[in-house]
Amino acid sequence: MVDLEMWKQTALRDLELPNGVVMSNRIMRAATWMSQTEEDGSCGDRIIETYRKIKAGIVVTGFQFVLPEGQQLPRMISNTRHEDAKGLKRLADAIHESGSLACAQLVHCGAQSNPFLSGGLSAYGPSSKDVPTQTGGVTQAKGMTIEHVEKVTKAYADAARRAFEAGFDVIELHGAHQYGLWQFFDPTFNERPPDDPYTGSTMDGRTKAPVDAVVAVREEVDIPVQVKVDAKSPKVTPEEVGELAKRLGKAGAWCVIISGPNAVQSPQKAGEGYFREDALKIREAAGKGSIRFGLVGGIRSPDTIMKLLGEDKFDILQLGRPLITEPWLLDRWAEEAGKGELTKSRCISCNKCFREGISGAVRCIQFPAC
Template identity: 30%
Template sequence: MNKLLHTPLTVHNVELANRLVMPPMATGKTPDGTVQDDLLAYYDARSKGGCIGLIVTEHAYISPEGKAHEGQLSVSRDTDIPGLTKLVETIHKNNTAVIAQINHAGSAAMEEITGYPAISASVTAQPEYARKSEKPVREMTADDMHAVAKKFAEAALRVKEAGFDGVEIHAAHGYLLDQFYSPLGNKRTDAYGGDLDGRIHLLLDVIRAVREAVGADYLVALRLGASDYTESGATIDDAVYACKKFEKAGVDLLDISGGFCGFTVKNRKGPGFFSDASSAIREAVHVPVILTGGVTKANEAEVLLEEGAADLIGVGRAIFKDADWAKKEMEE
């Protein structure tokens, strides 16, 4: 048996049965943004048996202009809450903890889908990984940024009202908050750009707004695109500095992934694509750290835990493809 992987962990005030995480993965199963029966069946199948310690549900858009793609889950309306409550109940009955990831796509949103012009930190240098539209991007004003922080807070409150164990702020994979964090996407010269303190200004605004909305006792996580793994991009040193600030602002759990490079790192194979970043961050903060990327076996997760790469290990595609993966791997 993989001893560390099976060890319980309490994150803030949420008890996890083990260190295995099902990370957020878009399913496209919500044509109008609301929870449908096939989405419930998808999460039910993967949480059955309680073999996954924590599920982070797929990214949900906080406002219509922040929608990333067709079929994306919504947390932008109060009318979304009943469906989200059913989703929580489905996962909880299988004795699995669940938090909801909330997101604004920024320039990765397509006006062709949303009906709104895409907004971002800057009008230039949008991520090739996430940018799919030919429409122009509008640089955000101070009012836009205040509005986005408010929308994140409102979405987080809906997540709490739906009964989720916590909420995760998405700041990775070339989406809006990552567009501010990364120097590849943020060319601003005001207080929300320039040096790293400027580039994380909006992220800190969002964290504080979310924390104020949900209260001190609620779990708040943040997924960070720690490094862009490319010249002139965000670095691991940036991430270590930023994560200390995020922890101080009220983040209880850090979920480390890629930035403008997306879910993978070029020419990097094997389990733990982002382990260099997650291990450096873990040494610098006092909150648990999740690492996802390239793990397909429980023993690979165990090795990463033993090496101190993270406190929790996410397994994405293997669980996406096989609903029984966790049951088979965790019971071996």
């Protein structure tokens, strides 16, 4: 028998965001590239219908690229030009229809950008480097000049303005999964010299690009900003990520979401909430009250949700794959709670949804009706 009082006090507790907007529960739909835009990245009927079905406290969109050169995957959402505004507004409206708040995830994929999708524009990262692609190839990324990094920072602010004017309630900067902002923080990618303001050899240099992006967005529009980060990498410790989180909080971000470079693991093998331990170290290093903390990765059952939000005191949780196969999962849990039982997500974490996205559109093939 489930402890319904505990469920109410954890998952269903509301949360006021810094601008006074209230999130009605602690569950966010994690950013999920659905591969469902039109070929030019604009939001047409197909992606709108998908987002209309999803319900969460906040629904974070799949990553929206902020400059044409910063795209990695096909049919990502474009947030690069004035013409994108109409589709973005339809997207925000569709998310609001279920009573969810809408969050736009913004990205520049940096050295992981795909020149084949950007009309031959080179991939640019912090340093010139060969970077493995997800499809087994190699991208020869070029290093950005200081002016180029500043142009990307401004592109985040411009994209945030378009999202804000389209009706989005929150911005999430994608600083995880070894994309652009993370690349500046991680010496694996950032080999800029010690006299460069974005150098990979000092904490000031490594945190400058993500911190500047938060500041640029906050100066452009009055909207809460959260940042998704990796928990660690071969050259970055969770304690260092704690320092990054502290600086992001000082720069005006309200929350960091802890993910990792191997984001889509199997909770059957890695355990539910597989970044929990690193996230606890990150929070400890950042210090109390510096910023709020969210966790993503392999969270599947109401019992785990109650533990992570209750005992472990995470502020919010994000669920990705479970809301691909059951966009209405929160409604199911509400119905089950009425009967005194809560059953776990039906997602088996096979990751075939992702592979479907490369060839067509992201969808659950175990339960195709979704």
